[in-house]
Amino acid sequence: MENKCDLEMNDSESAQNSKNNPSAEVSKRRKIWDEFLEQDDEFLEQDDEFLEPPLEERKIDPELLHDEITRLVLRNGLPLRFVEYDEFRDLMSYLCPGFDHIDINTLMKDVQKLYDKECEKIKDLLKSSVERVSLSTELWTSITCEVYMSFTAHYIDKDWVLHKKLLGFCIVPAPHTNEDICDCITKMLVDWGIENKLFSITVDSAESNDLFVELLKNNLNLKNALLCNGELFHNHSCAHILNLIVQDTLKWIDNSIQLIRESVKYVEGSEGGKSRFFESCKQMGIPTDTGLHRDVSTRWISTYHMLESALFYQRAFLNLQLMDSNYKDCPSTEEWLKIEKIVKCLKPFNDVATMLSCLKYPTSNLNFLYAWMIHKYLLDEISSEDCFMKKVAEDMKKKYDKYWSDNNLILAIAMVFDPRYKFSFVKWVFSELSVNGSKAHEMFSHVKSNLSRFFQEYENMVDVGGPSNNDDGAVGVEPYWAVMV
Known part of the structure; x- marks a missing residue:
């Protein structure tokens, strides 16, 4: 209390003296400010060693700088001649006085080098962290009648995040036979080291595509590279x-x-x-x-x-x-x-x-639902009294039936794993879409038997562990149906 009172008394006296002698107060404040500046100068002198060196004294990694320039050009779609622009070279000379300027030929080599480096990263990833890869391909013909093919790999990483990588884009050599296309895909699979990791391939709905996919499937089955002999290998593009x-x-x-x-x-x-x-x-x-x-x-x-x-x-x-x-x-x-x-x-x-084009996570479980909704809508329109829409719907259903018959198995299996629907929903959909009850039961049994086969194959590949349910010590399939009904 005494110290507090003394401080208050000193403050009041100081305030009183300031009123009586303002010039003394100014001198006092100036002295305090000068002392502060002296302390600040000493602090800056002590910390000079921690300050960044001048720009011309920094060490530049030429290889890293080349990579960053290459990424700048590629990601922004800049012309290769960008590195020879006077303004770019002036900027680089100002930022890195000792840097050797890049020409187009050097940039082309850097692009190839960066491409090879990224390819090695993806190869290592596919080899070490990915169990199965699904492939999608597209074929189209240019105005010069050259046939091009692209290969895109789709996979889920250990964190259950969906990824896709464009693995290849090439010209298919003439005469563009099914064997030529099959050889082109096989070479790509071997180059990327995924010939034994392929789960499925998705192609456009065309007879020529069906033929080369069947040939590819037979070749992979000879190497025992597909699950269940490729039962779900061939899929048609929903889009x-x-x-x-x-x-x-x-x-x-x-x-x-x-x-x-x-x-x-x-x-x-x-x-x-x-x-x-x-x-x-x-x-x-x-x-x-x-x-x-x-x-x-x-x-x-x-x-x-x-x-x-x-x-x-x-x-x-x-x-x-x-x-x-x-x-x-x-x-x-x-x-x-x-x-x-x-x-x-x-x-x-x-x-x-x-829905198919906007989402960045797996949508296989949703495809069955949307496919069923469209199928149901077409059936309703066919039974309507509007003659125009009835003809339109009948024409649409002829094409849609091919997609539904070829893909309902894999779509239904994906739906079974969705905890909101499971087996009960799949069974109900088949009963709604089939006029014949025995046909619906046959389709449902086909889904269940194939899912059992897939589970058994994965069970043979992976040591599941846990308590055994069979006499031979293997984990049985039946207990798992309980959570899928």
């Missing part, structure tokens, strides 16, 4: 099947699509067209913030969105036809009705395509 079905469906309204395409071009092709369209929307009380969408004729999703947006402005287009004598591409009322039916029909396909 490609959807594309084929939708493209054929859009042909039912080809003329209407062309009219919508020209209508959108008319509106967005000039300021006058936009202003007249906005005025038509205003008269109809339709908001203009939704906007129209142009399409790319080879991408059905863009066409779907174009039709969907045009339907929103249907009354505005009909009114524009009355307002503007130059606008002559408005669909008729009957054509608008067909467009509306087709858009409604394609909505499930758009939802599935969006």
Whole structure:
């Protein structure tokens, strides 16, 4: 208490002296400031050894710098001549005065060196940390009639994260026979060291693809490299099947699509067209913030969105036809009705395509659900009283049945492992989709027996451990069905 009182008294006396002698107070404060600056200078002198050296004294790792420049060029799609730009060289001379400038030839060597380094990393990863790899391939022909093929590996790491790596992109040598394509894939598998780790291959739905995949499957089975003799080896691309079905469906309204395409071009092709369209929307009380969408004729999703947006402005287009004598591409009322039916029909396909393209985690368990929903929708449309949609649905189902029959096994197995559905949902779906009850039971039994085979193969490869349920000490399969029912 006494110390506190003394401090308060000293403070009050100091404040009183400051009022009586302001010049003394200024001198006192200046002295304190000078002492602080002296201490700061001493601190900086003591810490000079910890400060970073001047730029010209830093040691630069030329190899690391070459790698970073190479990554800069590749990741940003810069031209190779970028390293010879005067501005880039001036910048490098300022940052690294002793650095030897890079030319195009050096950069090309650096690109190859970096590619080889990254390939070795992926090879080591696939060899040491990945049990099974699924492969997807695509084939297409250039305008010069050269056939190209890409190989993409899909795998799940030890943390259950989905990855995909583009392993190869090459020209398939003429005459492009099934044997040539099979040899090309086999060479790629050997080069990456995954010829004995392949689980499945996904290709577009085409007869030529089916032939070379069957040949590849037979070759791998000779080496005993596939699980269950490749029962689930060959899969068709769901996205490609959807594309084929939708493209054929859009042909039912080809003329209407062309009219919508020209209508959108008319509106967005000039300021006058936009202003007249906005005025038509205003008269109809339709908001203009939704906007129209142009399409790319080879991408059905863009066409779907174009039709969907045009339907929103249907009354505005009909009114524009009355307002503007130059606008002559408005669909008729009957054509608008067909467009509306087709858009409604394609909505499930758009939802599935969006789901498949946007997610970065395994979706095999969802594919069966969406495939069933589309199959069920087509069955409902076939039984409807609308003659137009009945014909459309029958045509769609013919193509969809091939995908469903070829892929329902692997999709059903993936669904069994989803704790929300399991065996009971798969059994119910088969019963809903099959007119014949015995056929549904046969399909369900096929799924269960194949899942049992797969489990037994993995059981033979891995020491599961734990208490044995059989006389021979092996862990039986039956206890595991209890959690899958």
